[in-house]
Amino acid sequence: MAKRTLLKKESESTRKAALNGFLIVIVSMVTLEATSLLQYYFSTKNITAEANRRAEGHLKATEIQILSVTDQVETAVRNTIWSVQNQIGKPDSLAAITARMVSQNKVIYGSSVALIDKNVAPYSFRSGDEVAQSTLATDEYDYKSQEWFQKPLEISGGYWSEPYYDEGGGGVIMTTYSVPVMIKGKPAAVFTADVSLDWLTELVGSVKVYPNTYNFMISRTGRIMVSPAETLVMRHSIQEVAQKTDGSEVFAEVGESMLAGKPGNTQLKYNGKVLRVFFDTISRTGWSMSIIIPEDDIYGESKKMGFVVLLLQILGVILLIVILYFTIKNQRDLNNASESKNRIEGELQAASDIQRSMLPKTFPPFPSRDDIDMSAAIVPAKEVGGDLYDFYIRDEKLFFCIGDVSGKGVPASLFMAVTRSLFRSVSNHEHSPAKIVTTINNTVSDSNDASMFVTFFCGVLDMKTGHLVYSNAGHNAPFMLTDRIAELPVDPNIPLGVLPGFKFSEQEVDIKYDDAIFLYTDGVSEAENINHELFGEERMIKVLHTRRPAAEQMECIADAVIKFRGEAAQSDDITVLFIHYLGHKDTEDGKVLKMTFDNDIKQIPKLEGFMDEVQEATGIDTSLTMSLNLALEEAVTNVMMYAYPKGQHGNVNLKAILKDGSIEFVLWDKGVPFDPTAAPEADTTLGVEERAIGGLGIHLVRNIMDTVSYENKNGMNILTMIKNTK
Amino acid sequence: MKVEIIEKDQTLVAKLAGRLDTAVSQEVSAQLQPLVDNADKTLVLDCKDLEYISSSGLRIFLTIRKAAAAKGGKVIVQDISTEIRQVFMMTGFLNLFEVVSTAE
Numbered sequence: 001m002a003k004r005t006l007l008k009k010e011s012e013s014t015r016k017a018a019l020n021g022f023l024i025v026i027v028s029m030v031t032l033e034a035t036s037l038l039q040y041y042f043s044t045k046n047i048t049a050e051a052n053r054r055a056e057g058h059l060k061a062t063e064i065q066i067l068s069v070t071d072q073v074e075t076a077v078r079n080t081i082w083s084v085q086n087q088i089g090k091p092d093s094l095a096a097i098t099a100r101m102v103s104q105n106k107v108i109y110g111s112s113v114a115l116i117d118k119n120v121a122p123y124s125f126r127s128g129d130e131v132a133q134s135t136l137a138t139d140e141y142d143y144k145s146q147e148w149f150q151k152p153l154e155i156s157g158g159y160w161s162e163p164y165y166d167e168g169g170g171g172v173i174m175t176t177y178s179v180p181v182m183i184k185g186k187p188a189a190v191f192t193a194d195v196s197l198d199w200l201t202e203l204v205g206s207v208k209v210y211p212n213t214y215n216f217m218i219s220r221t222g223r224i225m226v227s228p229a230e231t232l233v234m235r236h237s238i239q240e241v242a243q244k245t246d247g248s249e250v251f252a253e254v255g256e257s258m259l260a261g262k263p264g265n266t267q268l269k270y271n272g273k274v275l276r277v278f279f280d281t282i283s284r285t286g287w288s289m290s291i292i293i294p295e296d297d298i299y300g301e302s303k304k305m306g307f308v309v310l311l312l313q314i315l316g317v318i319l320l321i322v323i324l325y326f327t328i329k330n331q332r333d334l335n336n337a338s339e340s341k342n343r344i345e346g347e348l349q350a351a352s353d354i355q356r357s358m359l360p361k362t363f364p365p366f367p368s369r370d371d372i373d374m375s376a377a378i379v380p381a382k383e384v385g386g387d388l389y390d391f392y393i394r395d396e397k398l399f400f401c402i403g404d405v406s407g408k409g410v411p412a413s414l415f416m417a418v419t420r421s422l423f424r425s426v427s428n429h430e431h432s433p434a435k436i437v438t439t440i441n442n443t444v445s446d447s448n449d450a451s452m453f454v455t456f457f458c459g460v461l462d463m464k465t466g467h468l469v470y471s472n473a474g475h476n477a478p479f480m481l482t483d484r485i486a487e488l489p490v491d492p493n494i495p496l497g498v499l500p501g502f503k504f505s506e507q508e509v510d511i512k513y514d515d516a517i518f519l520y521t522d523g524v525s526e527a528e529n530i531n532h533e534l535f536g537e538e539r540m541i542k543v544l545h546t547r548r549p550a551a552e553q554m555e556c557i558a559d560a561v562i563k564f565r566g567e568a569a570q571s572d573d574i575t576v577l578f579i580h581y582l583g584h585k586d587t588e589d590g591k592v593l594k595m596t597f598d599n600d601i602k603q604i605p606k607l608e609g610f611m612d613e614v615q616e617a618t619g620i621d622t623s624l625t626m627s628l629n630l631a632l633e634e635a636v637t638n639v640m641m642y643a644y645p646k647g648q649h650g651n652v653n654l655k656a657i658l659k660d661g662s663i664e665f666v667l668w669d670k671g672v673p674f675d676p677t678a679a680p681e682a683d684t685t686l687g688v689e690e691r692a693i694g695g696l697g698i699h700l701v702r703n704i705m706d707t708v709s710y711e712n713k714n715g716m717n718i719l720t721m722i723k724n725t726k
Numbered sequence: 727m728k729v730e731i732i733e734k735d736q737t738l739v740a741k742l743a744g745r746l747d748t749a750v751s752q753e754v755s756a757q758l759q760p761l762v763d764n765a766d767k768t769l770v771l772d773c774k775d776l777e778y779i780s781s782s783g784l785r786i787f788l789t790i791r792k793a794a795a796a797k798g799g800k801v802i803v804q805d806i807s808t809e810i811r812q813v814f815m816m817t818g819f820l821n822l823f824e825v826v827s828t829a830e
Contacts, residue, residue, distance in 0.1 A: 601748045601749050601751075602749050603749070604747050604748045604749040605745070605747065605749055607747075608745070623808065623809050623812075626778060626809045627809070627812070629778070630778070630779075630780055630813065633747055633748060633780045633781075634780060634781055637748045637780070637781075637782070682817070684816075684817055684818025684821075685818060685821075686818075687822070688788075688791055688792055688795045688822050689792070689795060691788060691792075691822065693785050693788060693789070694785075696781035696784055696785065696817055697780075697781045699816070699817065700780075700781055700813070700816060700817065703816045704816075
């Protein structure tokens with residue numbers, strides 16, 4: 001059960017780790033992607049804005065440069081008109097004026113004054129460093145039909161002509177600025193200045209906003225003036241070009257916008273490339289300039305960057321997955337290694353915890369009983385220990401035990417658990433502590449490969465009579481608290497688990513009202529302080545000297561140990577069990593006095609103390625006391641001599657029931673059945689030679705007591721002796 | 727229980743003090759062995775300070791008495807208390823021993 005849970009936990013934790021890893025990958029991917037998309041979006045926006053700014057700036061700058069030339073020309077023409085007006089009737093003078101125009105203005109290639117009412121049109125033009133003279137008034141030319149002549153008259157103002165090839169002028173592109181010359185409010189001539197557009201080609205073509213920028217310029221009719229494709233220049237119009245292009249419609253639109261003199265920008269496709277087209281019109285001349293930028297140029301860097309970023313991201317995610325994979329794998333390996341160890345320890349710990357949790361721990365344990373006050377406690381050491389105690393009442397008998405398993409750790413706690421459950425199961429159908437202990441010993445010895453052992457004390461207290469039977473398997477002798485404190489005599493039995501088949505002995509003692517038994521493990525007596533001094537029995541007795549309720553007594557002992565230990569670590573479990581017997585206060589018949597003897601004649605002098613108590617309680621005289629003492633000694637000695645085989649340990653129990661007018665002495669033992677009253681009586685009349693050495697004892701008993709009777713009941717020899725006192 | 731033996735002329739006096747019960751009987755028996763060994767002489771058991779005696783003590787007395795009877799000696803029990811005299815009565819020992827009192 002526990003194992004399954006732990007295994008489940010393990011796979012759960014691994015799955016959790018994998019899920020966490022998966023989530024980390026997803027979240028980081030999403031975050032990275034979102035960031036780069038955002039970055040891409042904003043950088044694209046910036047790049048577009050930058051491209052617009054640069055293109056428009058370039059258009060403006062080009063216009064300004066163009067205007068600086070056209071202004072120069074227009075100003076020169078305007079400033080010279082009055083001279084033309086003054087000299088209108090003198091053709092030679094007019095030629096001089098035009099010559100001066102050319103020589104004084106470097107941008108002007110040629111100049112002419114073409115009269116309206118006469119066929120006179122002197123023309124000066126630059127020829128190398130010189131200014132040459134000619135005339136436009138030739139038959140072939142018919143200057144009056146020319147655009148530059150008609151248009152200014154038509155609009156009554158300055159007019160920039162369509163660009164044209166000047167074959168005579170060396171094949172350069174030319175444009176002519178012409179103004180009407182008014183005489184008395186009427187046009188009398190047209191004054192012209194020809195301007196070469198060589199510089200324009202250079203100016204417009206020179207500026208590269210981006211590496212592959214494509215600049216071109218068209219005239220107001222759409223004729224291509226400047227273009228990197230030189231074959232187009234002056235031969236084709238934008239409309240013609242548009243028809244040959246993929247995005248013809250868009251291109252046509254661009255052309256229209258340009259021709260309409262509107263600034264703007266648009267996108268078009270050409271040869272599979274996306275192009276950005278910026279355009280603006282140069283004022284007065286009617287020319288339009290356009291800058292075409294491939295979007296690859298604009299966004300190329302950012303796209304390249306985007307690609308690199310994406311690559312880095314993919315690489316990063318792969319790296320993350322790899323790291324996570326190995327982390328989870330390592331974690332799992334680690335888990336598996338430590339889990340198998342932890343699992344075993346945890347499970348065994350759980351097993352011993354379960355066992356320990358089944359020990360009685362509700363105090364007072366028998367609330368409905370007024371004949372017992374008991375308490376028990378285990379203060380576990382840090383390391384799992386092997387202390388145990390247990391107790392319960394069955395058939396008006398208190399079964400109790402305390403034990404201490406050798407060693408510490410999981411094996412000890414397991415052994416403890418086994419011992420404790422054996423105690424429960426064996427004592428469930430067995431009254432004799434010796435048999436209980438013997439059975440447990442045989443079981444734990446049989447399967448004790450670890451060579452562990454447990455010191456164990458087992459007691460069975462008859463709650464009605466206060467008769468305690470106990471068997472001690474190598475445990476510390478408990479303390480008996482009567483009017484004094486002394487160790488309960490214990491037989492030197494071996495601990496459990498050492499020798500299978502060992503016969504454990506049991507002992508008996510009668511506990512009087514208000515007597516108490518204190519059981520403990522060596523975690524108490526051998527508690528060490530920082531100076532390696534032991535707590536010892538003296539300190540225990542000192543605490544026990546003050547009688548307290550059981551629970552309080554246990555607390556005082558634990559406190560004393562803890563206080564004594566001080567800074568030193570707790571090396572062993574501390575287990576205490578306290579049984580305060582409050583039963584059997586008085587019998588119906590009167591006061592009962594009790595005494596238990598080992599089957600050892602050395603204990604005979606105890607009788608004197610017992611008889612002192614009887615004398616004190618009854619008020620009988622010293623002579624009778626001595627006689628009764630003698631009778632009892634004879635009876636007790638008899639049991640000691642005959643009830644137990646030689647060398648076998650046993651108990652002899654005596655009680656005196658003090659009645660009004662009589663004292664009833666009951667002597668009982670669990671030895672072999674033996675009736676002292678059946679023994680032959682000594683013949684006190686015989687002489688010295690004939691007198692037998694034995695037989696005097698029972699004779700004395702019979703003589704001193706008024707009634708002597710024997711019975712064997714429940715496996716016990718019971719000798720009842722009554723002495724009338726009135 | 728205290729045992730003290732004093733030898734004087736042809737007489738051995740054993741002074742017994744305390745309680746002669748079963749617990750000490752073996753020890754006392756050993757201590758009184760000289761009396762058994764000298765059973766041909768006069769043996770005096772001085773019981774002036776003997777507080778108590780049980781059957782095991784009486785057996786020692788009887789053993790000594792039997793030895794004296796065998797070897798021709800004499801046993802005198804001297805100054806027994808009222809309680810012990812009762813015991814002697816109950817057990818017929820008064821018939822077996824010469825019980826004397828020195829208090830006059």
